[in-house]
Amino acid sequence: MSEGFFMNIEYSSRAGRIPPYLFAELERLTAEKKKQGVDIISLGIGDPDIPTPKFVIEVLQEEVEKPGNHQYPSSQGERFYREAVAKWYFIRFGVELDPDKEVCNVMGSKEGIANIARAFVNPGDSVLVPDPAYPVYYNGATILCDGKPVVMPLLEENGFLPQYDAIPQSELKKSKMVYVNYPNNPIGAVASNEFLKETIQFALENNLILCYDNAYSEFTFDDYVAPSIFEFEGAKECAVEFHSCSKTFCMTGHRVGWAVGNEKATAGLKKIKSNIDSGCPMYIQKAGAAALASYTSRKRPEVVEKIMKEYEYRRNVLADGLNGIGVKCSKPKATFYVWARVPFGDSLSFVKKVLEQGVVITAGTGFGKYGEGYVRFALTQNEDKIKEAVERISGSL
Numbered sequence: 001m002s003e004g005f006f007m008n009i010e011y012s013s014r015a016g017r018i019p020p021y022l023f024a025e026l027e028r029l030t031a032e033k034k035k036q037g038v039d040i041i042s043l044g045i046g047d048p049d050i051p052t053p054k055f056v057i058e059v060l061q062e063e064v065e066k067p068g069n070h071q072y073p074s075s076q077g078e079r080f081y082r083e084a085v086a087k088w089y090f091i092r093f094g095v096e097l098d099p100d101k102e103v104c105n106v107m108g109s110k111e112g113i114a115n116i117a118r119a120f121v122n123p124g125d126s127v128l129v130p131d132p133a134y135p136v137y138y139n140g141a142t143i144l145c146d147g148k149p150v151v152m153p154l155l156e157e158n159g160f161l162p163q164y165d166a167i168p169q170s171e172l173k174k175s176k177m178v179y180v181n182y183p184n185n186p187i188g189a190v191a192s193n194e195f196l197k198e199t200i201q202f203a204l205e206n207n208l209i210l211c212y213d214n215a216y217s218e219f220t221f222d223d224y225v226a227p228s229i230f231e232f233e234g235a236k237e238c239a240v241e242f243h244s245c246s247k248t249f250c251m252t253g254h255r256v257g258w259a260v261g262n263e264k265a266t267a268g269l270k271k272i273k274s275n276i277d278s279g280c281p282m283y284i285q286k287a288g289a290a291a292l293a294s295y296t297s298r299k300r301p302e303v304v305e306k307i308m309k310e311y312e313y314r315r316n317v318l319a320d321g322l323n324g325i326g327v328k329c330s331k332p333k334a335t336f337y338v339w340a341r342v343p344f345g346d347s348l349s350f351v352k353k354v355l356e357q358g359v360v361i362t363a364g365t366g367f368g369k370y371g372e373g374y375v376r377f378a379l380t381q382n383e384d385k386i387k388e389a390v391e392r393i394s395g396s397l
């Protein structure tokens with residue numbers, strides 16, 4: 001499309017404030033490689049390569065046929081769905097939720113993470129966001145509400161946790177919300193219970209809505225079990241937790257998730273959503289509810305366990321392989337990412353060097369400026385491809 005198509009229409013100032021897409025050039029280089037016939041191995045995007053479990057697909061197929069599921073759903077989620085979410089929280093975390101007041105369906109957690117800000121952030125308000133981080137906190141939530149992102153660096157020397165006492169008081173006074181995400185994308189770091197308790201205290205003391213992104217609570221390895229924020233005292237008074245079927249059940253394409261917790265925060269999100277979307281298709285909600293119902297105890301069901309064992313195995317193959325060729329990384333206890341230090345140069349130049357060998361990875365700077373010096377590998381290829389990727393990367397060192 002030519003520039004002229006837009007004539008004299010300008011982007012809104014908030015759309016103009018979304019930072020330029022860093023990877024346009026990389027995507028062009030990748031497309032060029034493909035055209036040259038190079039068989040690219042992509043460890044770039046965090047999207048499960050394993051298909052959605054069969055029992056979920058069967059529910060989906062059955063439900064899509066029913067005319068009763070062809071009409072407008074409720075944007076907060078049907079009651080059966082909200083009950084399924086509440087039940088899962090009780091079975092998995094021992095947390096009680098009121099399906100009417102404390103649960104809202106979202107069409108993937110990304111949507112909820114962005115939309116909740118519309119209910120609470122006024123132009124000029126500050127929002128505390130980690131860096132490096134999932135870019136939605138900064139852009140989709142804060143910038144698109146004309147808010148001011150205040151960055152909390154996640155540094156290796158602090159265990160990749162934000163330092164709340166380093167945030168200037170002047171910013172804290174203007175802050176409405178804080179986004180926190182553990183197990184963490186892109187780093188793979190996990191948080192201790194002490195840190196989560198500290199986070200709740202910090203939110204309560206500073207009158208902040210704590211937006212806890214728990215997308216990877218089930219995506220854990222080596223006997224590590226991730227908690228819900230609501231396992232800790234005081235969380236219901238300040239927090240809303242975002243989660244979805246996307247990663248746990250390999251359902252990124254189905255767009256089904258939930259926001260749960262603080263009644264006022266949940267109500268705010270429902271109010272916004274009822275004015276923007278008309279809800280997640282009912283057959284998708286049925287599939288989501290069926291996926292959650294596979295949990296019959298705190299332990300992951302066999303079907304999820306199998307998926308996680310596969311990613312755990314790939315993590316070992318990749319991390320051992322990378323360390324073996326001098327690309328330093330630790331084995332994450334959770335998520336399907338390996339966060340590695342670049343052996344030389346900066347993040348972007350290393351990514352380009354690796355791309356020369358036909359392997360796509362993500363520069364740490366794609367997640368914020370504190371990602372400089374790192375790259376992210378997604379474990380979304382099978383063992384053989386991962387081994388070959390390591391082999392190829394060793395050729396670029």
Ligand SMILES: *Cc1c(COP(=O)(O)O)cnc(C)c1O
Nearest residue numbers: 108109110134185215244246257
């Ligand atoms: C994948 C991911 C999500 C989930 O996104 P959906 O919209 O639910 O598919 C949320 N937060 C983080 C940090 C993620 O990596």
